Amino acid sequence: MLKPSPAELLADVAQALDETVLTTLARGPARNQVQAAIGIVRRCAEAVDAFGPVLHAECADLAASLRSIAAADLDLVPDRSAFDGAADAADVVLASSYPSVPDLIETALSLRHQLAELAVLAEQRRSEQLPAIRELFERMLDREDRLGLSPW
Amino acid sequence: MSRQDEVAAGLLAFLAYELGVVSELIVSDVALISSIGNAREPWSFNVSWCDADGTKHHEQCVMLLKAGAGQLETTLAPEFDTIRALGGSDVPLPRALWCDESGDWLGQGFFVTAFVPGTATMRPLRVEGGVPELRSVALDLARATARLHRFDWRSAGLSSAVPVTVDDAALTQLAIWEDQFERQRLEPHPALVWAFEWLRRNAPTAERVAIVHGDLRFGNVLYEGDRLMALLDWEMTHLGDPVEDLGWVYRALWSPERSLPFSEFLAAYEDELGSPVDAERLRWYQAFSEVKHSVISLTGARSFADRLTLNLRHADRAETVPAFLRRFFELVPAC
Numbered sequence: 123m124l125k126p127s128p129a130e131l132l133a134d135v136a137q138a139l140d141e142t143v144l145t146t147l148a149r150g151p152a153r154n155q156v157q158a159a160i161g162i163v164r165r166c167a168e169a170v171d172a173f174g175p176v177l178h179a180e181c182a183d184l185a186a187s188l189r190s191i192a193a194a195d196l197d198l199v200p201d202r203s204a205f206d207g208a209a210d211a212a213d214v215v216l217a218s219s220y221p222s223v224p225d226l227i228e229t230a231l232s233l234r235h236q237l238a239e240l241a242v243l244a245e246q247r248r249s250e251q252l253p254a255i256r257e258l259f260e261r262m263l264d265r266e267d268r269l270g271l272s273p274w
Numbered sequence: 275m276s277r278q279d280e281v282a283a284g285l286l287a288f289l290a291y292e293l294g295v296v297s298e299l300i301v302s303d304v305a306l307i308s309s310i311g312n313a314r315e316p317w318s319f320n321v322s323w324c325d326a327d328g329t330k331h332h333e334q335c336v337m338l339l340k341a342g343a344g345q346l347e348t349t350l351a352p353e354f355d356t357i358r359a360l361g362g363s364d365v366p367l368p369r370a371l372w373c374d375e376s377g378d379w380l381g382q383g384f385f386v387t388a389f390v391p392g393t394a395t396m397r398p399l400r401v402e403g404g405v406p407e408l409r410s411v412a413l414d415l416a417r418a419t420a421r422l423h424r425f426d427w428r429s430a431g432l433s434s435a436v437p438v439t440v441d442d443a444a445l446t447q448l449a450i451w452e453d454q455f456e457r458q459r460l461e462p463h464p465a466l467v468w469a470f471e472w473l474r475r476n477a478p479t480a481e482r483v484a485i486v487h488g489d490l491r492f493g494n495v496l497y498e499g500d501r502l503m504a505l506l507d508w509e510m511t512h513l514g515d516p517v518e519d520l521g522w523v524y525r526a527l528w529s530p531e532r533s534l535p536f537s538e539f540l541a542a543y544e545d546e547l548g549s550p551v552d553a554e555r556l557r558w559y560q561a562f563s564e565v566k567h568s569v570i571s572l573t574g575a576r577s578f579a580d581r582l583t584l585n586l587r588h589a590d591r592a593e594t595v596p597a598f599l600r601r602f603f604e605l606v607p608a609c
Binding site: 154155158159162165231234235237238241242244245246252253255256259260262263266267271272273274 | 461462463464465467468471472475527585586587589590591593594596597599600603608609
């Protein structure tokens with residue numbers, strides 16, 4: 123079924139809990155739990171439609187940026203085999219017409235692991251690729267903002 | 275037996291043991307204080323007794339009981355020892371009474387301090403244009419912080435499990451939080467990994483080793499009207515560079531900026547301390563604070579993911595990290 127969509131369903135559930143359960147609870151642990159749950163469900167409702175596309179953009183950006191940075195400074199990738207393996211695996215997932223969210227998550231985790239190692243080396247060696255790495259971090263934060271999942 | 279009755283019985287047994295030969299020992303009015311505290315569960319109670327010589331005593335008390343897993347796991351002794359060492363000084367804080375680290379009496383460790391009146395509410399922080407009373411409290415806080423930082427901890431018998439020097443104060447804290455990060459993270463977090471490396475390469479040397487509160491901020495400040503009454507929540511206290519507290523106290527989440535600009539807070543602090551604060555060292559600790567809070571959040575998220583806690587406030591705590599990283603990047607100069 124298409125209606126309600128997952129986003130609409132989550133939003134409606136949050137609203138119903140807010141209006142029928144939260145208002146009946148006295149201050150205390152139970153009310154705190156329900157209030158937190160409603161907030162999480164609402165934020166998930168906002169994020170669920172964007173999650174797949176944002177994740178795809180994340181993987182594509184990571185894969186392309188890592189290849190570019192590594193090509194510009196070969197010393198940042200001491201384990202070329204692991205790096206190429208992660209990048210090649212990402213290409214396979216991204217080449218699919220509709221990669222699944224679990225596959226995209228695994229791809230993003232793998233690429234982020236490579237980025238973490240590369241970024242530490244870049245900082246230690248004061249690599250000229252540090253600005254590019256920093257810009258990549260900023261774009262990653264921009265994508266997090268698009269999802270709007272922060273509770274604060 | 276209700277939880278309240280269990281706690282009352284446990285307290286009575288503990289105090290009978292602790293106080294020794296006394297009579298008319300009564301523990302009363304035991305109540306869980308409504309609080310948003312995470313690592314400690316606060317209880318209030320009254321206790322009265324007579325010494326062997328007939329001297330009557332009465333204390334209105336607050337007990338902090340170690341809670342279940344949450345954001346951080348800390349031992350009680352450093353916290354209690356610090357509060358006790360500062361007792362009688364010009365640093366406002368609750369009077370230390372008793373401590374039990376064993377957990378034998380109440381199932382978890384706890385310590386007891388004397389009750390201090392006041393509120394720790396942060397609502398006035400959000401008032402546009404500021405609040406005069408809060409301005410006064412913030413100035414009090416600046417001066418109290420300076421007094422804390424110049425307190426002679428060596429003469430008071432305090433020490434650190436790991437010796438801290440001016441040369442390694444920053445790196446010691448960095449190592450503690452990086453270790454916590456490595457153990458608690460659920461994913462790679464490349465920006466945080468890089469942040470730790472940047473902090474390590476740019477770590478400053480301290481001018482002095484002092485008592486650092488570790489979580490100095492509104493929310494952990496008890497005040498009444500326009501007067502600071504006590505500094506609370508010393509669970510992250512340690513010996514280190516006191517500028518660490520200055521890097522934490524005005525973070526956006528709890529800043530009293532609307533009532534007192536940070537420049538004025540800092541001026542009051544420097545005036546009380548009698549020396550200026552190095553701007554670059556302060557900026558490092560402001561950046562460090564964003565990483566530290568990121569790790570605290572990830573620890574909370576990990577606790578929920580591992581079902582060590584079912585507190586839903588921790589369920590999505592990892593989602594707070596991007597905002598902290600943004601602030602980190604604002605503080606750290608572009609490469």
